[in-house]
Amino acid sequence: MLAKSSFRSVPFGLLVTLATLSSVTLAIAGPVNFDVGYRIACRDVTPDDYVGDEKLIEAKFVVSSLVAYEAENDLLQFVIRIESGDPRMTAVDYSPRTTLENTLTGGMQIERKKENDASLGANLTGKYDGIVSGNLSGGASRKDSITTKYELRSPVELIAASGTIHRGAGVYFKLKPARQTTLEGAKEYTCIFRVPRNWTRGLASVYCDALGEESSTLSPLDSRRNFARQTFRVALYLDIDADARRAAENYVASERMLRAATLQYRDSIEKATRHSPVDQLVSLVKHGRTSHGPKLDPSDLTRWPADELYRLPQEVQNAAADFRAAELRMRMWSDDFVSGN
Template identity: 30%
Template structure:
């Protein structure tokens, strides 16, 4: 059973919402949710026209993303932007769905008719004067009228409904959706990623950032909602990998629960003295500490310096979460960056 992802509110001050791995402003009018974990199935290289070595394979991940307009008007939303990335840059995305799509609201071609009408008239008049009172008048005229019509059809104007592509030299992918009669901005939508991985790949995770944007203001895009997630991936049928993916989800939920409980204590430790409160010196714990802690590379030699200022219970939950990430990432196989071949196969 899929567990819905919860948003937690923090008491006091400006409203802040904790959405999985990120703190975002509660002024957002669009909320997001995503699959808690994804079972990856084999994908055929021939169907994708992708050349891979005998030391590699293709896997397919189907990620469900939901969007909900919780406040505001649909007309305010100019589009949704979804961005996937491999935090350790070891997953190579070779294909994806949906593709870039053009569309139109017209049901068929547009009929055009141009009518050209010309008229002409020639007149001749004369007055004959005589000494007699009567003055006869002679007038001769001739008119012509020409009308022509040209009828033809034009293809209806097409607009960009969905744009998609890769980022990070193929280690990420993005999807940009615009509102139209063909695309609904609310509800659940499936996104498919085809990834090239080592032959011994069994599991890993992706980072997903969801953004709803509105009309630009002062030359900058306005954000109507944003959330970020870590999506655990595991090979379908691999029970151990599935268990590690579930462990990461549980560690994630526990970490968020502890952060919510310790919100006031973290705020107090962020500005422990009056000098900090007056902003005369920087915060001991930065405002974006959660995203910096969660998304630090696994290759980092040491945790960020601010970690030692966190409450002990938060440090413990963060450590458990980091351990769960590392255990799942250990199933990602090993590439030699210069050859793209799994090291175990050499």
């Protein structure tokens, strides 16, 4: 449960508004922007004849992408990775699979023709003076023609590749633009995970990368560029389990409130994340240069170490504590385990 005292000084309506504004700001920040839903209801797809003390669950991830006009012609591929982060969850199936596309509408017809032409002729004229005069002529001709026709498969190009990573801990999808497909828009990625029988909820991470080539007027050569790199945490829960659904909703609410508090106290957080003079000196000694930028990412407190949060405003500390409690509950697969029964 979220602590009721966490945001006494911050109206909940304001937090929701700030979180919405923050999402809009991030959505228009770069040439390529991804989006993934907060939670996914998973379906038990274990076959009736499945042997073992495990089960199979199906999770459908919908990843949306928005491509700015200036980046449309420079994109080479999207790379989507989905990882559970839990050794007890193993990816056993996924969709879409590797896909090839024909570059032509039909096959390529090849025709080869071979002709043999032979002829034989004779012209004989003989004359015996005063007695015989004659003219003999003969000829023979033959023409053979052989035609061979066969069809080649039209050339294909790779438009999508997929497979498992990290010994089945996750899956990857590589997408490339093609004549009949586009990288932009919403696409569904289905993962089948093998989990213990008592699994009811968990967390997954979705990593999205947009890779391309950037043309420059200053250089005759194109340079590779990462147009976007975004990470999303997604709450997974068994669709028929009410407690798991409430735990996922609590996790989503606590993350939204933490991000809203981060936006409200942005200046204080950025000040707290600056490198101290001691940090600057240590960096100068070790690396021969001083450190620049924040020590920790001020825009994503979900990844901060717990012992670093004490420097932040109390409201932000409370929100971070609520989020970590909700995250811990998502990693516990049943309320029986939480209560110790």
